[in-house]
């Protein structure tokens with residue numbers, strides 16, 4: 252069974268002239284555990300739209316998105332937010348770090364939503380993740396004191412700190428020079444493999460895309476295989492090492508039951524409530540303070556995803 256599956260996904264929006272714009276027209280995709288795939292397409296072809304749907308930041312107009320074979324459409328907002336936080340890491344073109352926070356604080360941010368011991372160990376785990384990306388000498392640096400490549404490393408550390416099952420990277424090298432971008436891509440691919448996370452890279456840069464196990468192209472709203480893919484690594488490599496740290500949808504459902512009991516018993520002490528107070532909120536369009544910071548959970552009262 253594929254870890255994530257898109258079935259006949261379409262997305263239409265109302266354009267400025269009030270016409271209907273069909274961005275995605277029946278996208279089918281299966282993402283296996285630990286695989287690295289890339290999606291290329293010209294500007295405006297719908298890459299970010301597709302990534303937002305994969306990341307549970309946006310809803311399709313029609314079609315189904317399944318995690319572990321289970322449809323996600325019926326999930327309540329809070330469960331979607333939890334699933335996103337626990338299973339998906341994001342890396343953005345512009346790094347999206349919080350400027351006033353140190354590297355360690357930025358990386359610890361997603362753990363403010365964790366429902367297990369990692370909430371209490373967030374500083375130590377953030378330092379470990381920064382060490383994994385080679386930034387153990389920059390733990391207390393503010394983003395403004397870091398180079399672009401270092402900032403993207405911090406963002407990668409933030410993406411992996413909760414041991415997600417998939418990392419979604421939207422033009423991760425887009426703001427970097429070619430050499431730095433290549434190093435960052437190598438790190439991202441290596442660290443995904445080490446942690447066992449699948450990696451989905453969207454990019455307009457075919458040399459970046461060609462590093463993936465599988466390369467797809469968005470063309471006229473549908474995904475088609477791209478012949479340039481698999482250049483360096485034609486076989487998927489499910490990761491080893493930290494694989495067992497990651498959680499399935501079933502684990503998550505158990506967690507949610509437990510969380511509900513916890514919140515009913517002691518609402519003022521539930522970690523997420525504090526976390527939600529400290530962090531930003533998500534708008535209906537899915538572009539949010541949280542998403543800008545790479546942390547994308549929201550409170551139930553914050554309105555539905557688009």
Ligand SMILES: Nc1ncnc2c1ncn2[C@@H]1O[C@H](COP(=O)(O)OP(=O)(O)OP(=O)(O)O)[C@@H](O)[C@H]1O
Nearest residue numbers: 264265266274292293294295296297298299300301
């Ligand atoms: N909410 C929206 N309302 C209107 N048009 C939209 C909306 N979202 C996306 N679009 C349009 O849909 C098309 C696809 O957008 P998207 O950002 O997904 O493309 P992209 O392939 O990621 O582009 P780029 O490579 O330039 O970032 C674009 O023409 C965009 O202007």
